[in-house]
Amino acid sequence: MVDESGVQGGFSTPVGTRRSFFAWVTRMAAAVIGVGLAVPLGGYLISPALTRRERPWIDVGGVDGLIAGQPKQLDHVMAVRDGWAESKSHKAVWAVKQPGGEVTVYSPICTHLGCGYRWDEEKRTFQCPCHGSVYDLEGKVLEGPAPRPLDKLPSKIENGRLLVIYKEFKSGVKSPVEL
Amino acid sequence: MFSKFYAWLDSRLRLKPVEKTLLDEPIPGGASWIYVFGSATLFVFLLQAITGMFLAVYYAPTPDHAYDSIQFIERDVLFGAFVRGLHHWGASAMVVAIGLHMLQTFLYGAYKPPREVMWMIGVMLFLLVMAFAFTGYLLPWDQTAYWATQVGVNMAGTIPFVGDFLVKVLRGGESLGALTLSRFFAVHVLFLPSLLIGLIALHLFVLRRVGPAGPWTDRRASLGSETFYPRQVYMDAVVMLGVFLVLSALAIAVPFPLTDKANPADTSFVPVPEWYFLFYYELLKYVHGPLEPLATWVLPLLVILIMLFWPFIDRNPARNPIRRPVALASGFVFLSVVFALLGISISHLYAVPRADPSIARGKALYAEFGCAGCHRVHGEGGAVGPDLSYIADARPEREWHVKHFRDPQSVSPGSFMPKFPLTEQQLNDLTSYMLSLKRPG
Numbered sequence: 145m146v147d148e149s150g151v152q153g154g155f156s157t158p159v160g161t162r163r164s165f166f167a168w169v170t171r172m173a174a175a176v177i178g179v180g181l182a183v184p185l186g187g188y189l190i191s192p193a194l195t196r197r198e199r200p201w202i203d204v205g206g207v208d209g210l211i212a213g214q215p216k217q218l219d220h221v222m223a224v225r226d227g228w229a230e231s232k233s234h235k236a237v238w239a240v241k242q243p244g245g246e247v248t249v250y251s252p253i254c255t256h257l258g259c260g261y262r263w264d265e266e267k268r269t270f271q272c273p274c275h276g277s278v279y280d281l282e283g284k285v286l287e288g289p290a291p292r293p294l295d296k297l298p299s300k301i302e303n304g305r306l307l308v309i310y311k312e313f314k315s316g317v318k319s320p321v322e323l
Numbered sequence: 324m325f326s327k328f329y330a331w332l333d334s335r336l337r338l339k340p341v342e343k344t345l346l347d348e349p350i351p352g353g354a355s356w357i358y359v360f361g362s363a364t365l366f367v368f369l370l371q372a373i374t375g376m377f378l379a380v381y382y383a384p385t386p387d388h389a390y391d392s393i394q395f396i397e398r399d400v401l402f403g404a405f406v407r408g409l410h411h412w413g414a415s416a417m418v419v420a421i422g423l424h425m426l427q428t429f430l431y432g433a434y435k436p437p438r439e440v441m442w443m444i445g446v447m448l449f450l451l452v453m454a455f456a457f458t459g460y461l462l463p464w465d466q467t468a469y470w471a472t473q474v475g476v477n478m479a480g481t482i483p484f485v486g487d488f489l490v491k492v493l494r495g496g497e498s499l500g501a502l503t504l505s506r507f508f509a510v511h512v513l514f515l516p517s518l519l520i521g522l523i524a525l526h527l528f529v530l531r532r533v534g535p536a537g538p539w540t541d542r543r544a545s546l547g548s549e550t551f552y553p554r555q556v557y558m559d560a561v562v563m564l565g566v567f568l569v570l571s572a573l574a575i576a577v578p579f580p581l582t583d584k585a586n587p588a589d590t591s592f593v594p595v596p597e598w599y600f601l602f603y604y605e606l607l608k609y610v611h612g613p614l615e616p617l618a619t620w621v622l623p624l625l626v627i628l629i630m631l632f633w634p635f636i637d638r639n640p641a642r643n644p645i646r647r648p649v650a651l652a653s654g655f656v657f658l659s660v661v662f663a664l665l666g667i668s669i670s671h672l673y674a675v676p677r678a679d680p681s682i683a684r685g686k687a688l689y690a691e692f693g694c695a696g697c698h699r700v701h702g703e704g705g706a707v708g709p710d711l712s713y714i715a716d717a718r719p720e721r722e723w724h725v726k727h728f729r730d731p732q733s734v735s736p737g738s739f740m741p742k743f744p745l746t747e748q749q750l751n752d753l754t755s756y757m758l759s760l761k762r763p764g
Contacts, residue, residue, distance in 0.1 A: 155547065155549055156547060157554075170556050173561060176564055185373070185374075187401040188400055188401055188405075189377065189380065191402075192400075194401065195399070227381065228381070228383065228388060228391040
C-alpha cells in the first residue's frame, strides 16, 4: 500500500495533510457546485406551486334580470392563463338575489365531490344529481353527503352589473379550502 | 455514518477494487493543470444535460407555443432566466472547452499511436457538439433562431444531386415550420444525447485501455506516474468550480433576451449566427457563383475528414512539438484562418449599427412618463411640445439632452416642460433614445 514517501504500487501519491487538503478542496468544490445548482433548479421546479393565480373581477351579467328568491345560473367566459398558454373557459355561477337587493353568488360545484348541481323549482332546493346532496336557497345542506354548505364567491354590484371572483374549492372537506 | 454505509455496501458489492481502478489510474509524469480540459468538457456537458432537462419541463416544441414558453421561463418561472442563461452560456463554454481539449491533445501529439481511436471518437464528439449547437439554436423560435436556421439548412442545399432532398429531410418538408421544430427538438434532446453519451463512454473506455499520454519528453515521463486521486481530481474540481462560477456570473449578469417571435414573412431580418459559427459565416461572404459549393460543403467536408483521419495523415512518430514542424505549422495556419475570419466577422458586426439596449429602455421610459402627451414622434403624440422625430439632427450633443432632462429651463428658458424625477440610468437611456431619432443615412 502507501509507504512513507507516498509511493503506491510504483506510483507516487500525496500523503498526510497534503492528501487531505486535496480531498477537502475537491469536496468543497463539489459542494459549492451542488448547492449552486440544487437551489435554483429546485426553485425552478416548484415555481408553479408557489405562484397563485391572479383572480380578476369578472362581469357575469346585469342584476336587473334577477328576481328576488329566484336562483339564476349566469354563464360567462373567462380568460384562463395556464402557464404560457391562455385559453377561454366557460364558467357558470349561481346567483340568488336577496329581498334587500344584494346578490349572493354560489360556486356551481357541489361541495361533496365536485359535481355540478341544479335548481329544482318545485322543491325550491339545489340538488346534486351525483350523490343526492340537497341544499336550500341559503346554501345550507338539507340532505345527502355534502360536508359543508355551498361555497359563496366574492361578488359586488357596480353600475348594475354583477362582478364575481371565480374560485374553486377543495371538495369533500368540512370547511372551504380555496384551490 | 457514510463510511459505515460504504463499508456495508462494499462487503456485498466489493466496491474497493472499483474505487481503486477509478481513483488510482496512473497519470504519467504526475498530475498537471494542462490535463484538465477533458474533465472540464465533461463537466460542461453534464451541466448542459441537467439544465436542458429542466428547460424541457416548461418548453413546448411547437411554433404556436415555443416562443411563449421560453418567454414564460424567462419572466414567470423562479430562476428561469438563470437556468436558461446557464444553458445558453454553457453551449459556448462547451465549444471553448472541447476546442481547448483538442488543442492540448494536438500540441501534445496525444493522438499518435496507440491513441488514434480515442482521437477519432473525440472528433465525432466535437461534430456532435456542433450538431447540438445548431439544433438547439432553433428551439426558442424567435427571429434570430428562425432565420439563422433557414440559412444553415439552405447551405445543405448546395450539395450536388442530394442537396434538395437533404434540405427537405432536415426541414421535414418544403418549408421551415412545425415539422422542423419538432424534429430539431427530438434530435436535440433525444437522439444527440444518446449518441453523445455512448461516444463519451467509448472515449473514456479507450482512455482507460491505452492510458493518458502524459508529457511529450521521455525525461519528464520517466519521473514516474502519480495516481489520479487526489491531486489530478483536485485540479479538475477546481477548474470545474471556476467554470461553474463564470457561467453563473454570465447567466446572471448578461441576460440573453429573445428577439421578436419568428415571423416567416419578415424577410428584412438579418440573422447572425452564434460566435462559433461566425468564421464560417464570414467565409461564405467571399465565395460566390460557381465556387459557392466549395465553401458550403466541399471545404467543410474536407476539413472534417482531415480532422478525423489526422492520426493517419501525420505519421511522424515524435510527440515533442519541436520535432513536428509540419504538423504544428498546419495546425497554426488552420487556426489562424479560423480566428482571422472570426475576427473580421466580429469587427464587421460591430461596424453595423446595431440596436443599443439603452435605446429600447429609453423608448420604454418615453412611453412610461407619457412624453407623447406633448411630443410627437413620426406622427404619433401631442403637438404641445416640439416634434422629436429628428431631434438628434437638431440637438446631437449628449450633454445638452442630459442637462435638459435634469432641468429643462436651464438650457431652454421659458420652456414649460416639467422636471421629471429621473435616475442617472434613466437620464442616459432617455438621452440615448433621443439621439437615435435622426434622419436615416
